[in-house]
Amino acid sequence: MRNGTCAGRIAWCITGAGHFLEDSLRSATSRDDVDFFLSRAAEEVVRMYRLGDLLAGRQVFRDTTASVPISGRFSGGRYRLLVVAPATSNSVAKFVLGLSDSLVSTLFAQAGKSGVPALVLPTDTVTETWSLTPSGNRVRIRPRAVDLENSRRLASFEGVTVVADPEELARWLARFL
Numbered sequence: 702m703r704n705g706t707c708a709g710r711i712a713w714c715i716t717g718a719g720h721f722l723e724d725s726l727r728s729a730t731s732r733d734d735v736d737f738f739l740s741r742a743a744e745e746v747v748r749m750y751r752l753g754d755l756l757a758g759r760q761v762f763r764d765t766t767a768s769v770p771i772s773g774r775f776s777g778g779r780y781r782l783l784v785v786a787p788a789t790s791n792s793v794a795k796f797v798l799g800l801s802d803s804l805v806s807t808l809f810a811q812a813g814k815s816g817v818p819a820l821v822l823p824t825d826t827v828t829e830t831w832s833l834t835p836s837g838n839r840v841r842i843r844p845r846a847v848d849l850e851n852s853r854r855l856a857s858f859e860g861v862t863v864v865a866d867p868e869e870l871a872r873w874l875a876r877f878l
């Protein structure tokens with residue numbers, strides 16, 4: 702991936718995942734060069750985890766159109782990096798299949814077609830992990846083989862970097878100061 706010395710903002714997509722959600726949001730909101738794009742599920746899940754305040758006063762785009770005209774910002778050179786963190790198994794599957802039928806999947810596709818690198822933090826990269834429900838209960842998550850395989854396949858895409866946890870995400874982002 703190119704490093705971040707060039708001009709331009711970061712487009713940060715949030716999908717409907719509870720896993721890694723708070724760390725991802727805190728990482729994103731610690732920067733002032735980020736525009737936010739929320740999937741419809743992300744809007745619900747951010748609310749459930751009561752993290753909406755972190756986005757107060759920020760530029761946030763929601764999934765309200767079918768054709769996603771805002772994706773033209775990628776070919777227009779407005780963004781130097783697309784981040785999808787956290788990325789649900791659903792969104793990762795769409796990326797791998799090349800689907801672009803929603804705000805986030807269309808931004809991912811258009812970033813690729815415009816030569817803008819993508820940094821993705823899937824929720825499903827290890828065979829077993831623990832996560833917190835909105836009410837704070839710890840739950841064991843065992844991603845399916847198809848979820849793990851999709852995360853692996855995404856990592857082989859040109860221009861796409863897949864990271865395993867929020868710490869690795871932060872290390873990559875530090876290059877985009």
Ligand SMILES: Cc1cc2nc3c(=O)[nH]c(=O)nc-3n(C[C@H](O)[C@H](O)[C@H](O)COP(=O)(O)O)c2cc1C
Binds near residue numbers: 803
């Ligand atoms: C509280 C809550 C937490 C969720 N956490 C995850 C998660 O960590 N990973 C995941 O793949 N899906 C998770 N989901 C399910 C997704 O929100 C759902 O599959 C949704 O369709 C994903 O849509 P999107 O990829 O467009 O955001 C969660 C759902 C809820 C209600």
